[in-house]
Amino acid sequence: MITLFQITGSSSFAAHAALECAGAEYEVVNVHPQRRDEAPGFADTNPLKRVPALRDGDVCVSETGAVLMWIADRFPDAHLAPPVGHPARADHYRWITWCANTLHVGWWPVMVPRAYTPEESAWPAMEAQGREAMTRHGQHLERWLQSHEWLAGDHPGVSDIYVYMIAGWGSYYEDLQIGGDAVADHYARVGALPGVARARERDDLDERLKRYHPDLRGGQPL
Numbered sequence: 001m002i003t004l005f006q007i008t009g010s011s012s013f014a015a016h017a018a019l020e021c022a023g024a025e026y027e028v029v030n031v032h033p034q035r036r037d038e039a040p041g042f043a044d045t046n047p048l049k050r051v052p053a054l055r056d057g058d059v060c061v062s063e064t065g066a067v068l069m070w071i072a073d074r075f076p077d078a079h080l081a082p083p084v085g086h087p088a089r090a091d092h093y094r095w096i097t098w099c100a101n102t103l104h105v106g107w108w109p110v111m112v113p114r115a116y117t118p119e120e121s122a123w124p125a126m127e128a129q130g131r132e133a134m135t136r137h138g139q140h141l142e143r144w145l146q147s148h149e150w151l152a153g154d155h156p157g158v159s160d161i162y163v164y165m166i167a168g169w170g171s172y173y174e175d176l177q178i179g180g181d182a183v184a185d186h187y188a189r190v191g192a193l194p195g196v197a198r199a200r201e202r203d204d205l206d207e208r209l210k211r212y213h214p215d216l217r218g219g220q221p222l
């Protein structure tokens with residue numbers, strides 16, 4: 001049995017959506033963000049106590065990109081990644097890695113500048129630089145999606161789901177859009193996948209990835 005440790009509406013959403021798209025049998029353990037020690041098995045699965053973390057038999061996987069690649073390889077019939085050796089496999093590796101090392105972390109100066117410095121006066125400049133960087137990353141994505149339906153190969157895959165989640169967080173900011181029409185169309189295509197729609201519902205998220213109940217995680221008050 002696969003166990004996904006998650007915090008609803010957080011970075012674990014992509015893993016949840018990938019498991020749904022894969023048709024996997026799995027259970028979720030809802031981790032309370034402020035009481036992470038209470039989730040049985042969580043610290044053993046990811047000593048950093050960050051989500052997503054996945055246990056698959058004796059295997060423990062954490063880090064969003066790694067979890068997504070694990071799920072894609074574990075369920076090859078779901079075509080969530082081009083096969084090993086296929087030229088599009090290179091795009092799969094590239095986009096997953098880019099999401100993990102650029103797009104995902106690109107949000108942090110915008111969302112949590114205080115994590116970088118306690119100097120409150122520096123936060124606005126940090127946020128402004130972060131927004132500029134996110135705009136550039138959106139342009140990079142836009143260029144690729146202007147000529148590609150999916151990020152890697154002919155099927156929607158885990159790299160599409162990762163980008164969907166990270167670009168979707170742009171809806172928290174009315175004045176910051178990631179990419180242009182091609183990214184928006186891709187967002188709509190990925191969001192319409194039945195597995196993604198089911199995960200959204202289970203994570204209590206609307207179509208813009210906003211929480212219906214911002215003060216709840218896994219049904220529990222924050």
Ligand SMILES: N[C@@H](CCC(=O)N[C@@H](CS)C(=O)NCC(=O)O)C(=O)O
Pocket residue numbers: 007010011012048049050051052062063064065100104
């Ligand atoms: N690099 C990690 C980041 C995941 C992450 O930031 N998870 C958040 C929830 S959105 C978390 O658990 N943060 C707690 C912490 O960093 O201590 C990944 O890609 O999985």
